[in-house]
Amino acid sequence: MFIKNGQPISLEAPAAETEIVVGSQKQKADVFHVGLSWTEGLGKYKLSKVVMLAPRFLIVNQLAGTITFREHGVSPPERTLIDPEQRSPLLVLRSNDEKLLTIAYPGLNAQWQVSPWS
Numbered sequence: 739m740f741i742k743n744g745q746p747i748s749l750e751a752p753a754a755e756t757e758i759v760v761g762s763q764k765q766k767a768d769v770f771h772v773g774l775s776w777t778e779g780l781g782k783y784k785l786s787k788v789v790m791l792a793p794r795f796l797i798v799n800q801l802a803g804t805i806t807f808r809e810h811g812v813s814p815p816e817r818t819l820i821d822p823e824q825r826s827p828l829l830v831l832r833s834n835d836e837k838l839l840t841i842a843y844p845g846l847n848a849q850w851q852v853s854p855w856s
Contacts, residue, residue, distance in 0.1 A: 749787050753777040757794055768830050771795060793827030803843060810838030819844060 747756065755775040762768040771794035779786035799805050799820040806819050809831055820826050831837060 747774070749776055749789070762830065767832050769832070770829055771831060772829075793829055795828040795831075796825050797828055797839075798825040799823065805841050806844050807839060807841045810840045 747758075753776060755773065758772045758774050760770045760772065762770065773792045773794045774789070775792075776787050776789045778784060779788050797807050797820060799822055802822055804819055804821050807826075807828070808818060809828075812832065818826065828839075
C-alpha cells in the first residue's frame, strides 16, 4: 500500500500516475520526490498491477560541456557532474515552497546561475 499526504493511494483504477513526497528520517528539512504510476499487466499477468517508481525530477544536459547542479542555497551532497547528453535524478529537495535550481560549469571559480522551476 502506498500513502500520499497521510492517505492511502488506491490502485483500483486501471492506470494512473501520481507523485509521492516522503520526508527524510536523517534530515528533517529534506524530502524525497518519487513518481508513482501503475497499469494493468499483460498476458498471463492481466490480473496483476504493474507498479513503477521513478525519480520525479531528471536533469538532462543537452549542452556541449559538462555541468554541475544543486538546489539553490544547499551544498551538493555528492559530486553532481553531468556529461553532455547524460541525465541525473534530483531526488532530495528541501521541504520549503520555493524551489530553485542552480547550475554551473565545473571548476574552482564556477559562477552558479539560478533558475526557478516547478
